[in-house]
Amino acid sequence: MALRFQRRIRIAPGVSLNLSKRGIGASVGPRGAKISVGRRGVYGNVGLPGTGLSYREKLNKRGTRGSGGARSGAPMSSGKVLEQHLQAGGSVISRISVNESGEIAITDDQDRPYDDAELRVLRKYAGESMRDLVQQECERLNADLAALATVHHDTLPPRDTPVFEPRAFPEPEPQRRPRVEPTLWSRIWPPAARRLEEENERRAEQYARTFNEWEEEARAFNEQERLRRARETELVMTDLDAMASVLEEHLGEIPWPRETNVSFDLGDDAGTIAIDIELPEEEAFPDVEYTLAAKQLKVSVKKIAATRRRTLYRDYAHGVAMRVLGEIFHRLPTVQAALVSAYRPDLDAGTGQPTDSYLYSVLVTKPQWRQINFQALADIEPPTTLERFELQRKMTKTGVFKPVEPLGIEVLEKA
Structure with missing residues (x-):
């Protein structure tokens, strides 16, 4: 029979040290409800004194991670572990990003990169899903191109009431x-x-x-x-300051894909308005496009042709006018005629001093604006739409502009 040694030292009410051959432990709590700490872990002990009934439970249980076949033989590689996990019906959360150079980064849900073996497994079992994610990244990088070409798609129809x-x-x-909630520890x-x-x-x-x-x-x-x-339903019909505030607020909410500044001046009779639009320079437009390869998980970065870039600038320059005109005739019911002139910063060829080069100037009345089919804006070409109105413009088909003199206020007064 083995000799057993244990001694208990009381150091405070409800607290004692337990000395034994196995080491030192501690017990905390009143009689019948104690927490004991030792080399085997932390246990909760609850009993009814004098009855012999008690309950004991380990409190610091720790989960274990299965390692598949790693228990027998050499440990498996990370790629093999991931493959077994996927074969068993498991799933992984991956994050894919593409930078402006077209480089693809694939990480787990903790932003840790996968090694080469794991990447091969992911391509084998989740290739299509990964392609979908990379395609979404390409669309994100190309979002500016789409937005510049479709800025007129959200043009609002005219209204006669606020x-x-x-x-x-x-x-x-x-x-x-x-x-x-109280715990066993907080109770004792x-x-x-x-x-x-x-x-x-x-x-x-x-x-x-x-x-x-x-x-x-x-x-x-x-x-x-x-x-x-009150401002948008009552004052907007009679008060010029309220009209200006309403229009300024809603124009400011438009998410222009490139910096575009709009200034305006309302006529004294609240029936006319003159607008100046400062357009961005063509150099501010994207010059590359991102494309997912047909068979590889690879992104190609292609330079945009100069002709296409000019066409994109042409469509944006006219689409902005449509969007602004839509806000005017939708938000300000009393306005019956609007003069829109668009320009971009330039340098005077004779003096080298900064100047404004006007690209076009167009006069639009509300009855004319009603003729547009606002249900088919995706089928409309803004440069052609503005030709339906009184337009001052010198432009080639590919979007090369020559400076023009904008229409004067007198044409607005006549309208």
Whole structure:
């Protein structure tokens, strides 16, 4: 029979040290409910004194990771482990990004790159999904090209009565964090119970503070909405300042794909408006396009031909005018005629001083604007659309502009 040695030293009420041949442990808690700590781990012990009934459970359980066939023989490579995982019906979360040089980066959900063996496995089992992700990245990089060519697709139709589009307060109502539930430790150890209660009080105070701030912001937002409703449904019919404010706000909300500045001047009778559009320079437009290879997981970066780039600039220059005219005749019901002139910064050939080169100037009346089919904007070519109105422009078919003199205010007064 083996000799067993154990000694218990009491160091505080409810706390004792256990000395034995196996080492030193500790027990914490009142009689009948103790936490014991030793080399085998942390255990909870609950019993009914005098009855002999007790319950013991290990509290610091740790999960184990299966390693498949790694238990017998040499450890498997990362690629083999990943392949077995996928063969067993598992899934992986991968992130794919493409930079402006066309280089593809593939990482896991922790942004860690895969090694070559893992990449081969991913291409074998998830090749199509990876191609889809790379294609989405190409579309993201080409988004500017698409936006520049389709800026007129969101042109609004004209209206004779004011329009108001209410907005909801964008911030969601804050949610109360759940109370921290008592644990076995907090039930038997008063300091832990106090910390738990303090944490719950802190959460309650934080929620009350956050909710009050949210409520105050919501009230301010709703008041601004009330004022905006009055401005866009009543004052917009008679007040020039309100008209200017409404138009400026909505023009400022347009996500121009390239910096485009719009200035305007309303006529005294609230029936006419003159607009100047400062267009970006052609050099600011994209000069490359990203394409996914037909059979390889590879992105090619192709230079855009000069002719196509000029055509893109031509369509954007005219599409901007359509978009601005749509906002005017949609937001300002009293306006019956609009004069739009577009220019870009240039240098005077004679003096070398900065100047503005006007590319076109067009006069549009509201009855003429109604003739456009706003349900088929994707089939419309903006340069051709503006030719339906009184247009001053010198341009080749491929989009080479020569400077023109913009139409004068007198044509707007006559209209």
